[in-house]
Amino acid sequence: xxxxxxxxxxxxxxxxxxxxxxxxxxxxxxxxxxxxxxxxxxxxxxxxxxxxxxxxxxxxxxxxxxxxxxxxxxxxxxxxxxxxxxxxxxxxxxxxxxxxxxxxxxxxxxxxxxxxxxxxxxxxxxxxxxxxxxxxxxxxxxxxxxxxxxxxxxxxxxxxxxxxxxxxxxxxxxxxxxxxxxxxxxxxxxxxxxxxxxxxxxxxxxxxxxxxxxxxxxxxxxxxxxxxxxxxxxxxxxxxxxxxxxxxxxxxxxxxxxxxxxxxxxxxxxxxxxxxxxxxxxxxxxxxxxxxxxxxxxxxxxxxxxxxxxxxxxxxxxxxxxxxxxxxxxxxxxxxxxxxxxxxxxxxxxxxxxxxxxxxxxxxxxxxxxxxxxxxxxxxxxxxxxxxxxxxxxxxxxxxxxxxxxxxxxxxxxxxxxxxxxxxxxxxxxxxxxxxxxxxxxxxxxxxxxxxxxxxxxxxxxxxxxxxxxxxxxxxxxxxx
Numbered sequence: 001x002x003x004x005x006x007x008x009x010x011x012x013x014x015x016x017x018x019x020x021x022x023x024x025x026x027x028x029x030x031x032x033x034x035x036x037x038x039x040x041x042x043x044x045x046x047x048x049x050x051x052x053x054x055x056x057x058x059x060x061x062x063x064x065x066x067x068x069x070x071x072x073x074x075x076x077x078x079x080x081x082x083x084x085x086x087x088x089x090x091x092x093x094x095x096x097x098x099x100x101x102x103x104x105x106x107x108x109x110x111x112x113x114x115x116x117x118x119x120x121x122x123x124x125x126x127x128x129x130x131x132x133x134x135x136x137x138x139x140x141x142x143x144x145x146x147x148x149x150x151x152x153x154x155x156x157x158x159x160x161x162x163x164x165x166x167x168x169x170x171x172x173x174x175x176x177x178x179x180x181x182x183x184x185x186x187x188x189x190x191x192x193x194x195x196x197x198x199x200x201x202x203x204x205x206x207x208x209x210x211x212x213x214x215x216x217x218x219x220x221x222x223x224x225x226x227x228x229x230x231x232x233x234x235x236x237x238x239x240x241x242x243x244x245x246x247x248x249x250x251x252x253x254x255x256x257x258x259x260x261x262x263x264x265x266x267x268x269x270x271x272x273x274x275x276x277x278x279x280x281x282x283x284x285x286x287x288x289x290x291x292x293x294x295x296x297x298x299x300x301x302x303x304x305x306x307x308x309x310x311x312x313x314x315x316x317x318x319x320x321x322x323x324x325x326x327x328x329x330x331x332x333x334x335x336x337x338x339x340x341x342x343x344x345x346x347x348x349x350x351x352x353x354x355x356x357x358x359x360x361x362x363x364x365x366x367x368x369x370x371x372x373x374x375x376x377x378x379x380x381x382x383x384x385x386x387x388x389x390x391x392x393x394x395x396x397x398x399x400x401x402x403x404x405x406x407x408x409x410x411x412x413x414x415x416x417x418x419x420x421x422x423x424x425x426x427x428x429x430x431x432x433x434x435x436x437x438x439x440x441x442x443x444x445x446x447x448x449x450x451x452x453x454x455x456x457x458x459x460x461x462x463x464x465x466x467x468x469x470x471x472x473x474x475x476x477x478x479x480x481x
Contacts, residue, residue: 034464043309052107079372223266401434
């Protein structure tokens with residue numbers, strides 16, 4: 001029996017688990033996939049929004065600004081890379097300038113600090129690579145970038161370090177309630193808890209309906225992205241560049257990433273299929289056309305990958321946060337600025353559960369600090385040699401593009417919540433994220449996973465489920481296929 005069960009290991013679920021782990025509670029997080037951060041949190045713009053876009057008085061505005069102010073400290077505690085690079089919303093005429101002035105006023109009302117509307121000269125002084133057509137911009141110095149996966153992984157990992165449990169491959173199919181206890185069923189598995197937090201992203205409406213709450217709907221909005229090779233991007237821009245927003249969002253952007261790449265996107269296409277992650281020729285063309293309007297000389301020949309994310313768009317136009325049933329808190333429609341808001345939403349989750357009757361007693365030994373996942377690459381050569389002398393695996397280079405060693409991969413597998421597939425290793429270490437996109441290192445990663453998890457080589461998957469990589473060996477050994 002758990003005190004609290006959280007459904008969904010995205011960024012909201014992870015931050016709720018971390019906040020709750022500071023109390024004397026028995027907590028579990030259930031996730032339908034094989035890893036953390038595989039839904040809406042997996043593929044987004046990785047931006048910590050300043051807070052000028054959301055309308056004053058909305059939940060989006062409240063938690064955007066609160067989360068933005070918390071994010072740097074949270075990332076410092078969790079060892080997650082955070083860069084306050086600032087953002088520019090670019091304008092191209094009088095109509096855009098009027099919109100930027102409206103955004104400025106919104107931001108001031110929301111409590112965003114340091115905002116300024118710049119003329120053309122001011123924009124070019126900050127970012128000379130923008131195109132000549134620019135006439136004005138809104139400058140937000142508190143805008144930042146972060147690793148979405150890093151935040152999820154470290155947030156849930158820190159909760160686990162403080163006693164929380166993580167149950168993978170648990171897709172909630174039905175929920176029953178009796179005598180103050182919720183029972184969650186997934187196939188022949190079940191979990192019992194006195195309180196439940198619904199942080200199921202695109203499926204938060206489905207989960208809420210299981211306890212009788214049909215007050216809202218969530219639909220997917222597809223956003224496609226392109227990522228440029230690091231070799232082509234150092235001088236392109238260090239900022240996040242937006243256009244003036246539309247009813248569907250903040251539009252195509254050009255942004256630096258914490259990994260050193262530049263990312264272009266996303267598109268915004270409303271969908272009905274909550275599993276459609278296809279990239280399209282139309283999406284690629286739209287990204288190329290719109291991003292080229294912002295900045296000069298984008299090296300489209302340097303695109304190394306493209307991907308699609310699905311935003312969880314709620315039917316109310318705002319975050320949907322309420323008690324769907326006694327002791328059952330729902331976080332629905334957490335689209336942008338959900339990543340930014342997540343630390344503040346985690347703290348709010350504690351407050352809401354307290355209001356529902358959860359007894360909250362602080363732990364004396366709660367530890368908010370987590371060793372950075374990329375600690376090894378931050379060492380100097382002498383320090384690395386000391387590590388290698390003790391653990392030789394750190395001297396074995398696996399991913400040459402991103403310079404990831406075997407020791408780092410083993411660390412990612414053994415450290416809460418632990419990689420269990422190739423994509424999990426990739427997201428934790430950047431192995432496979434370089435120019436060759438795993439062409440040389442992925443087979444070695446499979447070998448390491450097989451060894452560390454104690455499973456046959458053929459059972460290692462790309463991303464859990466049926467994502468089989470190898471059906472058999474063609475060389476070496478009696479198991480040849």
